[in-house]
Amino acid sequence: MKKLVALLFIAFLVLSLATVLGCGGTETEPSESPQEVADKYMQASIDLDVDTAYSYLSETDKETLTLDVMREEAEAAVEIMGSTDISYTVGTENIEGDKATVEVTVTITDKESGESQELTEDLDLVKEGGEWKVYLSTMEQ
Numbered sequence: 001m002k003k004l005v006a007l008l009f010i011a012f013l014v015l016s017l018a019t020v021l022g023c024g025g026t027e028t029e030p031s032e033s034p035q036e037v038a039d040k041y042m043q044a045s046i047d048l049d050v051d052t053a054y055s056y057l058s059e060t061d062k063e064t065l066t067l068d069v070m071r072e073e074a075e076a077a078v079e080i081m082g083s084t085d086i087s088y089t090v091g092t093e094n095i096e097g098d099k100a101t102v103e104v105t106v107t108i109t110d111k112e113s114g115e116s117q118e119l120t121e122d123l124d125l126v127k128e129g130g131e132w133k134v135y136l137s138t139m140e141q
Helices: 002-016 034-046 050-055 059-064 067-081 136-140
Strands: 084-096 099-110 116-128 131-134
Touching: 034 050, 034 084, 034 099, 034 116, 034 131, 050 067, 059 131, 059 136
Parallel strands: none
Antiparallel strands: 084 099, 099 116, 116 131
16 A cells, blocks of 8 residues: 555656647647647656656746756656556646646556556646646645
């Protein structure tokens, strides 16, 4: 059970480690919706594709979370997540001007015991340069 609690913490960390895209589009019409950005961020995080996940982060987050630190956190997560399956679903989005939230549910299943836990959180996004970016800085408040 302690392992599942640790894994839920890692899942929360993965959720916290950013979600949004950074290419194309105009100031008024982003090329991707907040849901699409959240989905791509989550998949990159689960695949431990740190460079891609980092590309979805807001500039504010990149000022406080370097790519090297994010890589170190991903390496630590690999050790903990070795005997687990992680999946996620992206739920509803709520857009208010240049801010959005997307509901994300992460399911972690222990391969040995078969026990699973779910964690549902709202992932915050902000529009930067006309594109949606994951905004983790709100998680510190």
